[in-house]
Amino acid sequence: MKTTRLIFVIALVALLLSLGCHSTTKPEDLSVANPEILPLGGSFAIPPLVTINCTTPGATIFYSLDGSEPNAESSIYTEPFTISTWCTLKVRAYKQGYLPSAVVSCNFLIYLETLPKPTFDVPEGSYNAIQTVGIHCALEGVSIRYTTDGTVPTESSSLYTGPLTISETTILGAMAFNQNFIPSQPVYALYEIDLTPPLEMLLVPSGSVTMGDTRGEGYNDDQYPTHTIYLNSFYLSKYELLQSQYAAVVGSIPDNAYGAGDYYPVYGLSWYAAIKFCNMLSIKDGYTPVYSISGTTNPTVWGDIPLMNNPTWNEVICDWNANGYRLPSEAEWEYAARGATMNPDYIYSGSNNFGTVAWCMANPVNEAHEVGQKAPNGLGFYDMSGNVYEWCWDWYFHYPSSIQYNPHGQLTGTYRTMRGGAWGSPFFLCGNFYRGFSSPHLVPQGLGLRLCRTAS
Numbered sequence: 001m002k003t004t005r006l007i008f009v010i011a012l013v014a015l016l017l018s019l020g021c022h023s024t025t026k027p028e029d030l031s032v033a034n035p036e037i038l039p040l041g042g043s044f045a046i047p048p049l050v051t052i053n054c055t056t057p058g059a060t061i062f063y064s065l066d067g068s069e070p071n072a073e074s075s076i077y078t079e080p081f082t083i084s085t086w087c088t089l090k091v092r093a094y095k096q097g098y099l100p101s102a103v104v105s106c107n108f109l110i111y112l113e114t115l116p117k118p119t120f121d122v123p124e125g126s127y128n129a130i131q132t133v134g135i136h137c138a139l140e141g142v143s144i145r146y147t148t149d150g151t152v153p154t155e156s157s158s159l160y161t162g163p164l165t166i167s168e169t170t171i172l173g174a175m176a177f178n179q180n181f182i183p184s185q186p187v188y189a190l191y192e193i194d195l196t197p198p199l200e201m202l203l204v205p206s207g208s209v210t211m212g213d214t215r216g217e218g219y220n221d222d223q224y225p226t227h228t229i230y231l232n233s234f235y236l237s238k239y240e241l242l243q244s245q246y247a248a249v250v251g252s253i254p255d256n257a258y259g260a261g262d263y264y265p266v267y268g269l270s271w272y273a274a275i276k277f278c279n280m281l282s283i284k285d286g287y288t289p290v291y292s293i294s295g296t297t298n299p300t301v302w303g304d305i306p307l308m309n310n311p312t313w314n315e316v317i318c319d320w321n322a323n324g325y326r327l328p329s330e331a332e333w334e335y336a337a338r339g340a341t342m343n344p345d346y347i348y349s350g351s352n353n354f355g356t357v358a359w360c361m362a363n364p365v366n367e368a369h370e371v372g373q374k375a376p377n378g379l380g381f382y383d384m385s386g387n388v389y390e391w392c393w394d395w396y397f398h399y400p401s402s403i404q405y406n407p408h409g410q411l412t413g414t415y416r417t418m419r420g421g422a423w424g425s426p427f428f429l430c431g432n433f434y435r436g437f438s439s440p441h442l443v444p445q446g447l448g449l450r451l452c453r454t455a456s
Contacts, residue, residue, distance in 0.1 A: 030097075030098050030099065031098060031099040031100070031101065032054065032056045032059045032093040032094060032095050032098045032099065032100055032101040033054055033055040033056045033059070033093065033101060034054075034093070034101045034102050034104055035052050035053065035054045035061055035091045035092070035093045035101060035104050036052070036053045036054070036104075037050065037051075037052055037089065037091055037104060037106055038050070038051045038052075038053070040106050041089070041106030041107045041108050042106075042107075042108070042109065043109040043110075043111060044108065044109070044110050044111070045111055045112070045113075046112075047082045047083060047084040047110055047112070048082070048083055048108065049080050049081070049082050050080060050081055050082070050083055050089070050108075051080045052077045052091055054093040054101070056093060056095055056098065056101075058095055059093040059094065059095040059098075059101075060076060060093065060094050060095065061076065061077035061091060061092075061093045062074040062075065062076055062077070062091070062092055062093075062094065063075055063076075063077050063089060063090065063091045063092075064089075064090050065083070065085075065087040065088070065089055066087070066088070067087075067088040067090065068090070069090065069092075069103060070090050070091060070092040070103065071092075072094070077091070083108045083110065084110060084112075084180065085110060085179065085180050086107075086108065086109055086110055086179040086180060087107075087108055088105060088106075088107050088108075089105065089106055089107075089108060090103055090104070090105045091103070091104045091105075092104070110179075110180050111180075111181065111182050112180055112181055113181060113182065114181065114182040114183075114184065114185070115137065115139060115142055115176040115177070115178060115181045115182065115183060115184040116137060116138045116139055116176065116184060117137075117176070117184045117185050117186075117187045118135050118136060118137045118144050118174040118175065118176050118184065118187055119135070119136050119137075119138075119187070120133055120134070120135055120172065120174070120187075120189045121133065121134040121135075121136065122134075122166075122189075122191070123189075124189035124190045124191060125190075125191070125192070126192040126193075126194065127191065127192065127193055127194070128193075128194050128195065128196065128197075128198055129193075129195070130165060130166065130167045130193065130195070131165075131166045131191055131193065132163045132164070132165055132166070133163060133164050133166055133172065133189075133191070134162075134163045134164075135160050135164070135172075135174050137176045137184070139176070139178075139181075141178060142176040142177060142178045142181070143155075143159060143160075143176070143177045143178065144159070144160035144174055144175070144176055144177075145157040145158065145159060145160065145174070145175055145177060146158055146160050146164070146172060146173060146174045146175075147172075147173040147174075148164075148170050148171070148172055148173075149171065150171035150173060150188065151173065152173065152175070152186050153173050153174060153175040153186060154175075155177055155183075157175075160174070166191045166193060167193060167195070168193050169190075169191065169192050169193050169194075170190075170191050170193070171188055171189075171190050171191075172188065172189045172190075172191065173186055173187070173188045174186070174187055174188075175187075194248065195244075195262075196242075196244050196245055196248040196262075197242055197244060197245065197262060197263065199237060199245060199451065200237065200238040200239065201235040201236060201237050201238065201451070201453065202235065202236060202237075202238050202379060202380050202381065203233060203234075203235055203455060204231075204233060204234050204235070204236055204332070204335065204336050204340060204379060205233050205340055206230075206231060206232050206233045207230075207231065207335075207340050207341075208228055208229060208230045208231070209228075209229060209334070209335050209338050209340065209341065209342050210226050210227070210228055210229075210342055211226065211227055211228070211229045211331060211334050211335075211399070211404075211433070212224055212225065212226035212227060212399060212433055213226065213433045214226055214342070214345055214433070215345065215347065215433075217347075217428070217431070217433075219428060219429075219431075219434060221398075222396075222398055222399070222435050223399075223433050223434065223435060224399065225399055225400075225401045226399075227399060227400060227401055227402065227403065227404060228403045228404070229331045229334075229335065229403075229404045229405075229407060230403070230404070230405045230406070231331060231332060231335050231405075231406055232406055232455065233455040234328075234332055234452060234453065234454055234455050235452065235453040235454075235455055236328060236332070236336050236381065236450060236451070236452050236453075237450050237451040237452070238380060238381060238382060239265075239371040239372055239382050239383065239450075240265035240266075240371055240382075240383050240387060240388055240390065240448050240449070240450050241265060241266050241277075241448055241449050241450065241451060242262060242263055242264065242265060242266060242371065243256065243260065243261065243262065243264050243265070243266045244262035244263070245266070246266040246277065249277060249280050249281050249284055250277060250280065253266055253268075254266070254267075254268040254269055254273070254443065255267060255268030255443075255445070258366075258367040258368050258423070258445065258446070259367040259368035259369060259370075259423075261370060263370040263371055263372075264368055264369070264370055264371070265368055265371055265383070265387055265388045265448045266388075266448050266449075267368060267388045267422075267445065267446050267447060267448045268443050268444075268445060268446075268447065269391070269443060269447060269448055269449060270305065270440060270441050270442060270443045271391050271416045271438070271440035271441075272305045272306055272310070272313050272440055272441055273305050273443075274327060274391045274449045275291045275316060275326075275327065276291075276299045276302065276305060277449075278290060278291060278324065278325040278326050278327065278451065279291050279297055279298075279299040279324065279325075280299050281324075281325050281451075282322075282324030282325050283298075283299075285325075287322075287323050287324035287325065287453075288319075288322040288323050288324050289322065289324045290318055290319050290320075290322045290324045290325065290326040291316050291317070291318055291319075291326070292316065292317045292319065293312060293313060293315070293316050293317075294312060306441050307441060308441055309439060309440070309441050310440075310441065313440070314412075314440065318393060318408070320406075320408065320454060321454065322454065323453060323454060323456060324453070325451045325452070325453055326393065326451070326452050326453065326454075327391050327392055327393045327449060327451075327452060328390075328392055328393065328450065328452035329392060329393050329394055329406075329407065329408050329409065329452075330392040330393070330394040330407075330409060330417045330419065330435075331404065331406070331407045331408075332392075332452060333384075333390065333392050333419045333420075333450075334419070334432060334433065336379060336381055336384065337349040337377065337381070337384040337385070337419070337420070337432045338377075338432050339377045339378030339379050340378075340379060341378065346377075346432065347431045347432065348385040348430060348431055348432065349377040349381065349384035349385040349420075349432055350375055350376060350377030350378060350381075350384075350385075351375065351377075354385065354386070354427040354430055356374065356375050357374045357375050357376075357377070357383075357384075357385050357386070358374060358383075358385035358386030358387070358421065358427065358430045359373075359374065359383070359386040359387045359423045360385075360386040360421055360422070360423065360424075360425050360426065360427050360429075360430050361423075361424055361425055361426050361427065362426075362427050363386075363423070365423075366423060366424055367423055368387060368388055368422075368423050368446070369387060369423065371383055371387070374386075383420075384419075384420050384432075384450075385420055385421060385430040385431070385432070386420065386421050386422065386423060386425065386430045387420075387422065387423055388420075388422050388423070388446050388447060388448040389418040389419065389420055389421060389422045389425075389436060389444065389446055389447040389448065390418060390419050390420045390447075390448060390449055390450045391416065391417075391418055391447065391448075391449045392416070392417040392418065392419055393408065393409065393416075393417075394408065394409030394410070394416070394417045395409050395410045395411075395412060395413025395414075395415065395416060395417070396413055396414070396415040396416065396417045396435070396437035397409060397410045397413060414439070415437035415438060415439055415440075416437065416438065416439075416440045417435060417436070417437050418436040418437060418438055418444075418447055419434075419435065419436065421434065421436075422445075422446030422447070423446055424445075424446055425446075
């Protein structure tokens with residue numbers, strides 16, 4: 001009986017204690033513990049495995065990788081995961097009946113490796129046409145930044161979105177960027193763009209022709225007596241020198257009032273200007289200059305082109321063995337204009353019909369024309385009749401009566417010879433055998449040149 005009563009008393013005491021002794025802290029007044037991120041951000045060469053812990057039992061962890069505040073719509077953390085991109089990881093823990101934890105945030109900077117260098121699909125070099133250059137990277141998903149002035153590209157440089165048009169000399173630089181990689185090393189390519197039309201020269205074979213008025217037209221007596229000339233082979237430009245070709249060397253052209261454009265012949269040149277240009281171009285193209293004044297072939301030492309007759313420049317020496325550019329001798333000019341043959345013996349260069357091969361006074365437009373618009377002669381030379389007069393090397397003198405071998409004319413004189421006629425010339429002055437002349441310092445309106453080179 002006593003034992004039963006004791007058990008009852010103990011149970012009663014326990015009941016009373018349970019009814020009167022309870023906690024005064026409610027669950028809704030508690031906050032979830034702040035989550036712990038391991039590792040806590042930083043820079044990594046290998047993508048880290050991220051673990052998130054919360055000491056509050058039963059808490060749910062939400063996280064974001066884009067910097068936004070984690071909420072019930074964010075990703076739920078269930079197991080460790082790998083971060084392989086640059087990101088801002090934000091984490092917050094929730095539990096029903098508890099205040100959410102604070103937001104824990106950290107940055108992960110992932111450098112997997114250095115990006116491969118970009119490549120250009122057009123090799124660097126010299127070009128005489130506009131180039132379209134593509135830039136590529138072996139790894140997809142990168143941003144290519146580029147510069148066109150030789151400076152190092154940065155992430156703020158121009159973004160490559162498609163092939164680039166290179167129309168002038170340019171140093172193109174490029175680098176690849178991606179937030180998951182170390183930027184590539186810069187690469188560069190030098191594109192030298194020269195849009196000047198190329199100088200086309202044709203080889204004139206050795207041979208002989210009869211020089212002078214073989215047809216008895218009798219325009220004046222300086223076309224007589226006719227005489228045979230024998231010439232070695234030489235090179236002669238297919239077209240008259242172009243304005244663009246002259247400007248590319250000198251920097252400007254002397255005149256363009258009577259027809260202007262890259263493919264128009266240059267005109268308004270004195271003989272002095274012509275020989276200086278020849279040496280300038282020879283040096284530019286890596287040939288041995290032909291002309292020497294006061295013991296030097298360097299045209300910059302010669303000084304300004306004389307505007308008056310100049311005894312020093314008149315004593316210029318021509319090295320006929322040098323491989324540089326020069327004016328043709330008068331014999332070379334007529335030989336080429338005749339097509340290196342007397343059969344047929346054409347009046348004009350390539351035809352007896354001046355309208356077929358020559359721009360002259362008979363044409364309706366009284367100005368120069370683009371080269372190559374009329375028919376060529378038998379050797380492929382254009383505009384040796386009409387368009388612009390062409391300077392020759394020789395001093396003007398009366399013809400000899402004997403056979404001549406590679407004649408270069410007299411050593412002294414007053415005037416230099418010009419050949420071929422111009423756009424404003426009567427048709428009979430555009431013939432193969434007609435001779436003109438001018439003082440070497442004068443700049444006749446329609447006078448240009450055709451380049452020659454000695455064949456090795």
